[in-house]
Amino acid sequence: MRRTFKRLLSLAAAVGLVSSAAVAQSELEKIMKERGLTQDDILAAAKTYTPSGGRDKYIVFSSGGQSGQIMVYGVPSMRILKFIGVFTPEPWQGWGYDDDTKKVLKEGWYRGKPITWGDTHHPAISETNGVYDGKWLAINDKANPRIAIIDLKDFVTKQIVVNPVFKSDHGGAFFTPNSEYILEACQYGAPFDNEYHPMEEYADVYRGGVTCWKFDHENxxxxxxxxxxxxxPPYMQDLSDAGKEMSYGWGFTNSFNSELYTGGIEKGLPPFEAGMSRNDTDYLHVYNWRKLAELAKDPKNVKVINGIKVIPIEVAVKNDCLFLIPEPKSPHGVDVSPDGRYIVVCGKLDTHATVYDFKKIMEAVKNHDFAGKDPYGIPIIDMKKAMHCQAELGLGPLHNQYGPKWKTEGEIYTSLYVDSQVVKWDYLTCEVKDRVNVNYNIGHLCGMEGKTEDPQGEYIIALNKLAIDRFNPIGPLHPQNHQLIDISGKKMKLLYDMPVPLGEPHQAVAIRASKLHPEVRYPMGTNPFTGKVHEGKTLAGQEKIVRKGNHVYVYGTLVRSHINPEHVTVNKGDIVTFYLTNLERAEDETHGFTVDWYNVHASLEPGKTVAVTFKADREGVFPYYCTEFCSALHLEMMGYLLVKDPNKKYKSVKKIKLKKMSKEQLMKEYKKTVALNEATKKVIQSVVKFLKENHYEKYPVVKQLVEDAMDQFNKVPAEEKKAEEALKKGDIETAINFQYQAWQYLVKTADVGIRAKDLLVRKLATPMSEAAKRGEAAFAEGGCNGCHVIGKVSSGPDLVGVLKRHENGEKWVAEFIKNPASKYNDPYVKAMIDYFNLRMPNQHMSDQEIKDIIEYLKWVDENANLF
Incomplete structure (x- = not known):
């Protein structure tokens, strides 16, 4: 480590930064010593660290396991970005609490029963020509055989489809290379109908299978x-993969329980785990989905069961579309190589990975060279004749991901559950290249696009089932552990442990972030679930309350910082629907909405319209409010739902009023408010002048802020007109309120406008030196900006020009920062203390931080004309 720093110091000396480098060395060595860190730890931290505002190269979509959701995080930072509501309610986003999301969840009702629990397992990203295109994400629910589709334009679930014949689903979802179909394999064999059948009928009536869901890739x-x-057959089908390139049109699904064992531990029989693992091999299912899709178009080739077409085993066999190949015992995955030639299968109870050659499989099919048939008449291809090679990997091999050197070096990575390792090997030669230990009991692996035709390498993620002693103790239930591994060099290096406190994340897929193009706002009034204009779209000025029988429709809007309307009165027993539109155009200005007692919530991203419906079944007063902290006046963004009993007579109660102001006092207050508005307008005008003079329109982000500010400013004249009209009528109180509302808009205008100005200043100012950058950071982190705002008088004096206010200004300011109390009796400082009623506190800055702050203040003075 010391050698590394010596090299850094030599470089620093060449550019005159010896002092800074020495300070960094000293500080880093101190931290390393205190925390017991090694050089490898520091390198791992550097490889995963993403500076504030930085972006990750890859985005990972991980199943949320028993949460029924999806987790999204970045690589290499491993920062969690979002949870996507899928099969279960997700409160923050209102998933399952507003009308439209309830409709999506209702699509997932199983045999008419509301299901609010799910077990998400295998996410899949849509593909074009065998590579991820970043448009759609699919995931299955093992507990209730369902597939969900997530739109990657807004990361929102748009469809849930229930499998009408399967009773469980572990082996989904898997896209074919051009997203023509999503493959979903049954897990536990069961009757396709929904009737009772005793276990004695298992071999005759119970069935497994693969559903090929036709997918509309455009929509x-x-x-x-x-x-x-x-x-x-009921062989307990498991995971699948679709063929690509030379194997395009074929699908591969492994299975366990070739024994057709049915258990019975309560009867004194051996348990499932014993009876299902007796045979030396299980079966890999090989099927021609493309040919079967054509056969399914002819009614003669299918049976319709519970509303879906089923191709019987005998039809598939008769048309040379279904075959079996023995595979390692208790397999748990099948992975097709990027060129589609090789199929790799690992068996949990076998130490080998078996590599099959698709060319050999097709040769056997062409020549009808079979070892026999299974009890259901399906041809069995001889394992040795279909095999390319076997690799001795270790205990408990499970899942595979390919690397970028797959073509020349057969690069592939496999998880070893029992050994708690990831092994790198060559599937062309079956030679092991490297191993790395993980913690603990790894299940799936997530490579960077590692199951596509274009695997990226760089990193691989171990999805470990156990964490045990890796994190702070939090009770008997431990988090899962996702470990990031660097695979870019000859040896794999473990970089990062990420605890995952969301269910058991079973599998994950990763895509280059550059392939994702999510929206940052919706076109105004959009229903995200249809992509069309929402029936409840409401713009400013269109707010209204409409009664149709006992159904009350509230057409409302949300914008910083009010909900319109603010008072809604209905009768007890009414059905109430709030149609709400977020009028914001600025990015990230999301609003939320809830009503006390009624168990509803909605998340409204900019431009979005939602509907919230409930029965007003309780008399009383129920506040509603914005649940997303959106502005300085967030707490004031609220309203009241008043529910009265139409069969009840209410006595008139006099309002308790505060002491009335005289007319003269009211007029004084009115003039004071008008004067405040005019002063605020002058601030806005000065900001506008600066923006125009410096051609803000050249900078898109600044321009967007200015447009947002002008949206607020353009609302001011209407409020002022209402105030003038109220004043003419002698209603001074109402006039004051309208003027104050105008002030609210002016404050919002000034707030956004000043942000735009500050951003423009950054773009126009001279570049900061490294020392000035450190000084700015120290200024902020040290709390200086709590009182001092550059370019403005705040709780403390403006610091523009502070270095020129005193003789030997730099020395004077440095001494003051170091020991403020030493100058409390200085006439200038005493005057400032008396004026601001505050004393400069000692922030205990180091000498280096003080030097850097001086450099920052120099930079401020260089650009004083901009502040």
């Missing part, structure tokens, strides 16, 4: 009527 929806099921 991101499953087309149920064009989907079909491939009937298979």
């Amino acid at each position: 991101g929806r499953v087309i149920k009527d064009e989907s079909f099921v491939i009937e298979m």
